[in-house]
Amino acid sequence: MQTWIAKSEPEVYPWSQLVTDGSTAWTGIRSAEARNNLRAMKLGDRVLFYHSNTGKEVVGVATVVREAYADPTAEGDPRWLAVDLAPVEALLRPVTLAAFKGDSLLADTKLVKQGRVSVSPITEAQFARVVELSR
16 A cells, blocks of 8 residues: 545635545646656545645545546547545644654655655654644
8 A cells, every 4th residue: 555645725625525526537737757656656645635736735544446547628639537535534733834844753755855746645653743733
């Protein structure tokens, strides 16, 4: 099992909407690196749900419920992929980007080092640290 961070602008698709919907297709990714990360996601992988731009914080944990498939928003371009995510739990307290930058274990994540990548891997230890900080 792998662990990931997926970013969404809360004005576009917030955590609360994922909870309401029960699951969603994670579409619209047009970065080769993020696409490759989508391709690597497997059923049951855990995903930290990050509100980007506004808030800049991890707010929940989701899971991959459908592995990579052709992104239906890509107008037939087979290069682009989507996965389906479902909510697992909201974090008790959001974990901010500032908290990532200030934590020795989290400061090395792609969220900090390559902030523009919308889907990126995170180690199991880093994932556990985020959950710990949320409590």
